[in-house]
Amino acid sequence: MKFRAFEISRKLRNSIHTGWMIACLSVVLLIPLFLTAGLAIKSFPLLHQHPLLSLIFSSNWKPLSGEFGFYPFIVSSVWVTIFALLISIPICLLTSIHLTQYAKKWVLKIMQPVIDILAGIPSVIYGVWGILVVIPFISNHIAPMLGKSSSGYSILAGAIVLSIMVIPFVLNILIELFNNIPVELSEASLSLGATRWQTIKYVVLKKGLPGIISSFGLGMSRAFGETIAVLMVVGNVAKVPTGILQPGYPLPALIANNYGEMMSIPQYDAALMLSAFILFVVVLFFNAGSRILIIRSGKHN
Amino acid sequence: MGPSGCGKTTLMRCMNRLTDLNTQTKVTGNIFIGDRDILNTHDDINEIRKMMGLLAQRPYPLPMNIFNNVAYGLRISGRKKKRFLEKRVEHYLRQVNLWEEVKDRLRDPAAALSIGQQQRLCLARGLAVDPRIILADEPTSALDPISSQLIEEKFAELKTSYTIVMVTHILRQARRIADHVVFMYMGEVIEQGPAEEFFQNPQMEMTKSYLKGLFY
Ligand SMILES: Nc1ncnc2c1ncn2[C@@H]1O[C@H](COP(=O)(O)OP(=O)(O)OP(=O)(O)O)[C@@H](O)[C@H]1O
Numbered sequence: 001m002k003f004r005a006f007e008i009s010r011k012l013r014n015s016i017h018t019g020w021m022i023a024c025l026s027v028v029l030l031i032p033l034f035l036t037a038g039l040a041i042k043s044f045p046l047l048h049q050h051p052l053l054s055l056i057f058s059s060n061w062k063p064l065s066g067e068f069g070f071y072p073f074i075v076s077s078v079w080v081t082i083f084a085l086l087i088s089i090p091i092c093l094l095t096s097i098h099l100t101q102y103a104k105k106w107v108l109k110i111m112q113p114v115i116d117i118l119a120g121i122p123s124v125i126y127g128v129w130g131i132l133v134v135i136p137f138i139s140n141h142i143a144p145m146l147g148k149s150s151s152g153y154s155i156l157a158g159a160i161v162l163s164i165m166v167i168p169f170v171l172n173i174l175i176e177l178f179n180n181i182p183v184e185l186s187e188a189s190l191s192l193g194a195t196r197w198q199t200i201k202y203v204v205l206k207k208g209l210p211g212i213i214s215s216f217g218l219g220m221s222r223a224f225g226e227t228i229a230v231l232m233v234v235g236n237v238a239k240v241p242t243g244i245l246q247p248g249y250p251l252p253a254l255i256a257n258n259y260g261e262m263m264s265i266p267q268y269d270a271a272l273m274l275s276a277f278i279l280f281v282v283v284l285f286f287n288a289g290s291r292i293l294i295i296r297s298g299k300h301n
Numbered sequence: 302m303g304p305s306g307c308g309k310t311t312l313m314r315c316m317n318r319l320t321d322l323n324t325q326t327k328v329t330g331n332i333f334i335g336d337r338d339i340l341n342t343h344d345d346i347n348e349i350r351k352m353m354g355l356l357a358q359r360p361y362p363l364p365m366n367i368f369n370n371v372a373y374g375l376r377i378s379g380r381k382k383k384r385f386l387e388k389r390v391e392h393y394l395r396q397v398n399l400w401e402e403v404k405d406r407l408r409d410p411a412a413a414l415s416i417g418q419q420q421r422l423c424l425a426r427g428l429a430v431d432p433r434i435i436l437a438d439e440p441t442s443a444l445d446p447i448s449s450q451l452i453e454e455k456f457a458e459l460k461t462s463y464t465i466v467m468v469t470h471i472l473r474q475a476r477r478i479a480d481h482v483v484f485m486y487m488g489e490v491i492e493q494g495p496a497e498e499f500f501q502n503p504q505m506e507m508t509k510s511y512l513k514g515l516f517y
């Protein structure tokens with residue numbers, strides 16, 4: 001009898017625990033759904049009056065007269081992200097290859113915590129560093145070198161700060177990726193007479209390619225959504241930037257700078273919600289795409 | 302031969318200098334091929350490695366299609382003519398009895414093959430760089446009996462034209478195909494000699510008990 005009771009309570013407890021876990025899991029699953037729905041509903045008043053495409057491709061940003069063109073912000077976001085990636089891709093790739101394929105083990109052991117520390121630095125600090133170091137450097141050195149004048153607050157400054165922020169994040173993924181490629185695979189290539197570099201080029205990079213692409217996809221979604229550090233150095237001028245030394249105004253900065261007054265101007269809140277929605281969709285897209293790629297490549301190899 | 306952990310794999314890795322990859326490993330002594338010491342030399346290490354085809358415990362096909370797996374070694378050494386490669390790939394795939402099974406799907410990823418097929422592919426890939434020596438580290442231990450038999454038969458055939466250094470756990474396998482046996486224990490060679498003599502009339506106590514199956 002006693003045993004029966006014990007057995008029942010054991011099962012009961014098990015199902016209670018399982019129930020809690022499912023509840024927590026569904027909260028996690030529902031959050032993105034609610035977020036999407038909320039953003040869509042809130043931005044609807046604006047979409048109701050203007051078609052989405054005309055909003056996206058219009059450069060007129062005059063909230064007071066009810067004109068909301070998102071083009072300058074989207075272009076700024078895209079530029080800052082792309083240039084940040086252009087800077088960080090070679091650095092991340094070469095560093096991770098060196099650390100995992102050439103360097104002695106203790107170098108990686110020292111570097112790993114350094115990378116983790118870099119990844120953990122609050123973004124405001126990167127922003128301040130950008131203002132104190134990157135901005136003067138651009139206005140005093142890079143701009144004159146290119147024969148232009150710039151205050152320093154520019155797409156380039158945003159891209160540099162962003163790339164520094166993305167590097168540790170992507171680097172961690174890449175190091176893990178390269179470390180997971182079996183040594184035997186490289187050894188097979190070497191034993192066929194390939195050099196170290198040939199082995200890296202044809203075997204390691206090839207094997208890791210889907211993972212490499214998706215790591216940059218994840219980095220990209222991170223860069224696209226980064227707010228405060230970019231906002232501090234990018235200039236925040238609502239005009240389509242025509243060069244990397246020009247100021248820009250990425251989407252996250254737009255939202256962060258203006259949420260305070262969004263209730264005082266008609267439809268302003270809907271416009272900010274729409275930009276949040278666009279941001280959300282883009283980030284989601286890159287994230288999901290990268291993860292699908294990782295899963296798919298795991299199956300094939 | 303030798304019990305697990307006695308250093309068979311390590312010895313083999315010394316032979317094609319894969320030990321160089323691990324900076325903590327220190328290898329001393331000499332390894333001669335003919336009268337050339339390949340351990341203490343400044344010769345091109347890739348050329349040394351190319352003299353030896355490596356067949357690992359488990360097959361590790363390169364991340365490319367079947368054709369390119371076999372062509373890889375040739376391409377690496379600068380042979381890039383398409384016709385030439387096609388002929389060679391077919392030749393080596395036939396040599397390991399794989400051609401009939403894969404000739405219609407040479408462009409499929411090598412990872413799609415069965416383990417036994419992958420191991421034969423790895424053998425073909427190793428043969429394609431025209432080695433003089435084949436290093437095989439328990440090449441059948443991950444395979445099913447039929448695939449194992451295929452590889453074993455292949456080895457019996459190949460040993461007329463190549464020097465084969467093979468590690469095995471299976472006494473019967475050694476009896477079947479070895480000409481010369483080296484018995485190792487705790488990182489040292491305990492006894493070695495022609496297979497016949499080694500199995501009929503082992504000298505050392507340790508060898509005797511190993512052959513009786515007292516430890517492994
Ligand atoms: N001569 C040696 N000197 C020092 N360490 C050695 C020596 N030989 C082998 N070892 C060490 O012993 C361990 C086992 O060696 P190894 O993997 O070569 O064994 P094995 O015979 O291949 O075993 P298995 O049959 O399980 O594959 C390794 O960590 C290796 O570094």
Ligand SMILES: [Mg+2]
Pocket residue numbers: 309310311438
């Ligand atoms: Mg071994």
